[in-house]
Structures are given as structure tokens and as C-alpha cells.
Amino acid sequence: MTEYKHSLGMLALLVSSPPDKRTVFGRALDQLVHDVEGRGVSVLASESLTDAASILRSDPAVQCVLIRWEMDTSEGHADCIKLLVKLRERNTRVPVFLISDRTTASSIPLLVMQHADDFIWLPEDTSRFLSGRILAAIERYRQAALPPMFGALVKFARTYEYSWHTPGHAGGTAFLKSTAGRAFYEFFGENLLRSDLSISVGELGSLLDHSGPIGQGERYAAKVFGAHRTYYVTNGSSMSNRVILMASVTRNQIALCDRNCHKSAEHAMTLSGAIPTYLVPTRNRYGIIGPILPQTLSAEGVKAAIANNPLVKKGIDPTPVHAIVTNSTYDGLTYNVTRVEDLLGESVDRLHFDEAWYGYARFNPLYTGRHAMHGNPADHDKSKPTVFATQSTHKLLAALSQASMIHVRDGRNPIEHARFNESYMMHASTSPNYAIMASCDVSSAMMEAPSGQILTSESIEEAISFRQVLSRMHSEMLSKDNWFFTCWQPPTVQVGAATVPFHEVDPVTLKTDPNCWVLHPNAVWHGFGDIEEGYCMLDPIKVSVLSPGMGDDGNLLASGIPACVVTAYLGRQGIVVEKTTDFTILFLFSIGITKGKWGTLLNALLDFKRDYDDNAELELCLPDLYNAHQQRYAGMGLKDLADEIFAAMKKHKTTANMSQAFGTLPQAEFSPVEAYEKLVRNDIELVTLDQAAGRLAATGIVPYPPGIPLLMPGENAGPADGPLLAYLKALEAFDKSFPGFTHDTHGIEVEDGVYRMLVLK
Incomplete structure (x- = not known):
């Protein structure tokens, strides 16, 4: 057998x-392997x-896959059947080939024949002929496995x-x-550089007019992601949001905007000249942003x-004329859409x-x-609204940074492609990165059935395993009057008539029953009060680990461990978290997470x-801190530091x-575009927080986390002792001390x- 190496081979x-x-069959099989390898195919035994x-x-x-039928000695060839089904x-x-001889052909079950693609009868046919059939099957599979745009890119890069x-x-x-250039070349490799192309390469089509293999890739993605139209975007969901808003809203038109919005929504409001009317979400004792309540989204709530x-x-x-809602939230709360x-x-x-x-949601x-x-x-x-979705494909699927997609379903008052594309071209580059586009293509191929559900299920399984282990450890520590971390999740789950501790629930139930993750009204753990039943669900793969210190009533306990100290400690051990607030640390269980990774995290905790x-x-x-x-x-010791920060x-x-x-x-006094126009004219000044009372923000003020606007351009900072400046002053005082x-x-x-x-003059 040849030595197997990971490659595109x-x-x-x-x-x-x-x-x-010593047998005819054995010699024929050995010759077949030899001939297959002679055709450039590595054989792994x-x-x-x-x-x-x-x-x-x-x-x-x-x-x-080449399977020798006679090697399975289980009753009814059950093991082989199980392998094929899985x-x-x-x-x-x-392609799957069953290797056998004519004497056993009549004993092969129908199910096996349905799962196999071809049969090899040794030693009746020549090994040269059979190896050719295997090679042809592999080549057909390779052609079908690569999605349209990526396949065309690979083909072009190989023409030299x-x-x-x-x-x-x-x-x-x-x-x-x-020297520096050669180091760059060797670091990134020839394939990446050979596939870094110009829009002049007609064989690959154009991202701007969505033609050729690029357009084919977008249509393929639309089929996979369930859209009427899909657009590849090479500058992240920030660009995607701006494209949609500028295609849908113009100056002095009203756009409803989730206050829990990404800053690109702010930029889109500025660019389009829209008048934002904000829909304010809920928030719990941990500072976790909840959903916008139904009464706020109702016709009466919108009018108010x-x-x-x-x-x-x-x-x-x-x-x-337009409404933008964040789904899911940063912390993993998803709406009943x-x-x-x-x-x-x-x-x-x-x-x-x-x-x-949330780009993976359709696939589970x-x-x-x-x-x-x-x-x-x-x-x-078609009588219902036109729906847009922007997805950062790179965030939780397998794609390069800045890879994003826009998905569209046409309903009422649609924006036909020609008009929409004008906004798209306004933001797209005439020199797009082909590797980013190809990664969008590959991400679609990876999520196409059945692999999409398998990959997402594996992520969910890993997240549930971690959650249950941490929950069990917390429960055991608590029973000994000791402390440990836990997860933000329901402490118990209703299974039939029984109320079961989270860590004792069957993982299959947690993986398959959404009711385990739904926020039920007035449940203490989520802290969003009398929320409508079934309206909101926690995504299991977005895991918020809680550090001690916050009481169920929203008041701080007598002692606690600030999450920032834990994050610093984890960082020292090579564990980089997604987000840290006062008492929460967010971990994302993407399709790249393994038991080894979360096992290391548990050990670090x-x-x-x-x-x-x-x-x-x-x-x-x-x-490093010291x-x-x-x-x-x-x-100082670690506990000394935590105690001082908690105080x-x-x-x-x-x-x-x-x-x-x-x-x-x-209070908004200028729209974002009006405030920006003053910024461009330099009608602004830089002031301290003490001088900011009653002044209008010239730029967005966005604390990270949670990463949503505290102040939008043109909004009033309020009185010196008001909640907005009080919060910023609290952060300022904290930063000076630590x-x-x-x-x-x-x-x-x-x-x-x-x-x-910066404030407006």
C-alpha cells in the first residue's frame, strides 16, 4: 500500500x-491494489x-470505498450493513465497491446493493479493467464534490x-x-497565490454581475440555504447589512431597528439617510440582551x-418601510421567526x-x-413581507474571514435583482478576493444534505456534553458547600411528568427537543420575566459560563469572582474566549470544536x-499582567485580585x-446622517465625560461587550448624573484602578x- 498523505490527491x-x-483471490486482490496505485490513487488499508x-x-x-464482502462474519453481515448505512x-x-466472487452474489441483501455503487467480481475481470472503473468513479465523485465556483477556480489554477x-x-x-516576498510565498503557498485573480478572468464569471461559475455558486448556495436568491459578499456581514439597507430605504424614510444591532446597521442608517426608530430589547441581571417582546413588535407597539x-x-x-432584527443574539437567543x-x-x-x-440554523x-x-x-x-437574511459565513461555518452571504425571499414589495444589484455594486470591490468567494462555495457544499445536519448535530452534541459535565461538577461542588462555575441554562428540564436536573437529562432529548431550550415564562434562570411561551429559545452551541457573584434577585452577593479575571487566566493557558461581561464568559461551539478542546477548557477552569x-x-x-x-x-494573589475587582x-x-x-x-435630536454631515464639516469637539452632559454624540458610543450602541450619532448624552454618563464614568473609574x-x-x-x-458643536 502507498503511504497516505493529506492532499487533494x-x-x-x-x-x-x-x-x-497463496490463493487466486488473494493474488487478484493484491494485483488490483497495485494497478489502482499505478493510476495515481493512494490506497489506505x-x-x-x-x-x-x-x-x-x-x-x-x-x-x-472498497469492501471485501467475505471479511464480515457477523450474522447476516450486520456489521457491513451498519457500516454502509452510517x-x-x-x-x-x-462510490462504494463490494469485492466478492460470483459464488456469493446471490447472498448479498437488497439493502447492501442499494447502498453500494458497483461490484467487483474477483478474479473474473482483469485488474487493469477494474482499476480503470475505480479511477473513473473517483473522478466522477471529485467533479461532483466540488461546488461550482470553487471547482472552476481549481481547474483554472491548474492550467498554468x-x-x-x-x-x-x-x-x-x-x-x-x-527575501520578504519569498517568505510570504512560502507561508501562504502557491495555490492561494495562483487563485488570487483579476475580474478580467472571464472563465470564472463576475461577482458584480453574478455570472459564470460565480453566479452558479450563488444559485447553488440559494438552493442549499433555502433562498430565492443568494449573493456572495467578500467584506463580511457589515457590507451585507449596508447593501440591504441602502437598497430598501432612502433619506427620511423610517426604518425599524433592533437597538441590539451591529454597528454596521448604524452605518447603513447613516449612508441611506434613514430615520431609525428603535425597538428596545429586554435585558437580564447578567446584562445578557434578551428578545424584543411581542408587544413591542405589534402594530400598536410600532406606532407608539x-x-x-x-x-x-x-x-x-x-x-x-424596513425592519431589522438581530437573530440570534450574541448570547444565543433565537426568535420564533x-x-x-x-x-x-x-x-x-x-x-x-x-x-x-446563525448561518447553520437551517441545517438542524x-x-x-x-x-x-x-x-x-x-x-x-407572496402576500407576506419580503425577507432578507445576512450571515457571516465565516463566524460559525467553515469559511475564510469576511466571507458572508445575503439570502433573499421575495414577498410583498420585493426589490428585484437589477435594483438590488445597484446597491450591491456600490459596496463591492471590482477586485474581490477569489479565495473568500470559494470558501462561501465550499461552506455551501459542506452544509448540503445530509452533511449539514451531521455537522451541526456534532456541534450540538459537544456543547451539550460540556454543559452537562459542567452542570454536574457544579452540583457536586455545591453539595459540599463549595463553589464552581456553571452555565447559563435551565437548571432543570421537564421530561414528561418529571422535573429532571439538567445534567441528568438524556443527551438525545437535549439534542432533539427544542422545548428543553425554550425560555418559559417567569423562569428565574433566564431573568426575562413573563415572556411569551415558545417565543424565544436558547441556542445550545452558544455557551455562557457563569462565574459566582450575581444573585437571582439581581443584587451582587457578598463575594464573587469577576469573569474578567477568569478570562485573563484562561488566556494565559492559550484559551481565547468570545466575550466577557461582569459574570459571564461566552464560548462558541462551532463545527471546529472537539472533545479535546472543551476538555482542555474544563481542566483550565x-x-x-x-x-x-x-x-x-x-x-x-x-x-504577563504582573x-x-x-x-x-x-x-497580590489571584483571590486578592478577584476580591478587589469585585469590591x-x-x-x-x-x-x-x-x-x-x-x-x-x-433622546435623538439629529438623525445619524445629519450628525455625520456635521462630523464631516468638523462641527464637533472632543470633551471629557464631565463636559458631555446635555451634549449630542457625534459618533456612536459602543461598549464591548455587549457591542451594541449606548449612544447613536445625534443622540443626547443626558444629564451628568443620568444613566448613560453614569455607566461610562463607572467604566472610566474602573479602568483607572485596574x-x-x-x-x-x-x-x-x-x-x-x-x-x-466627540460631540456636536
């Missing part, structure tokens, strides 16, 4: 006991069905044509003319919001779901009805507990101030620890 898996060269199952589950590079659940296309067009590195050769919007002045049509469509459909013709963190039944492109696109009711309980010296457990700020943290959080009321600040909708734990607030400039912000 051809690979066949032979499931057989070693051929006995597996001597048991169990081992073969492991290979097929873990290595998608296998492009052909294989077809994951991959319906990979001379380049007389941009980019100037000409397939990478220009980089070879300097517009009536109370000071930007809707005389002469402006009060009818909203059908319900949202019915509610907002009474007010607007176009609904826009920002699903940047757990999320049925909770994503924009739900159900069959052919069944979309246990290590933190040990070092915290022992008050280990910061010099040992947080050496060395950078030795004078501030000299002589400061109590003093400055950071958690309470955050809830009050984000629960307050500031170097190394400063907050990241977009729109705030920090100089010598003093917060400053």
Missing part, C-alpha cells in the same frame, strides 16, 4: 483482511469494519497560464524576487415607537434578519421555525479554582449601571485614563 479505502497471495467506520467518520478525504448518512455520493492582468504579483512569481420618535417630524411619512413575521408584517413590507452568528431540526430562511422557499407566501482557592501569587498564575503592572499588583464592581455598580444605561433610550482590565468602548478616546468623546 485521490484516496481509496480498502476494507479487507490482508490478501493471501483497514483490516476491520470498526476501524473503517472510524476512518470514514474522521477523514472526508476518502473518495472511494456511511450513507454522512455521504450519499462517495501566463498572467498579463492584475494582480501584479502574477500568480505569486513577483513575491519570489525578494414612531409617535415617540422626535426625529419623525412634520412632513415625514410615519409608515416604516414565524411569530416575528406575523407581528412586524402588520407594519412593514420588508423584514431583515441579521443572522451573522432543533432550530425549525427559528431562522429567516425557514421551510421551503417555494412555499413563501479546575486549575483556576485551585489557584483561586490557594490565592496563588499573580507572579506565577498571571505573569510584569506589565508590577507596581500595581505587587504582593470595585460593587462600589461603581457596573452591572446595575449597564442595565440602566442600556434600558434607557436616549490596568490590564480596561474596557473597549468604540467612540471613546482614552488619554491618561480619562475618557473623552
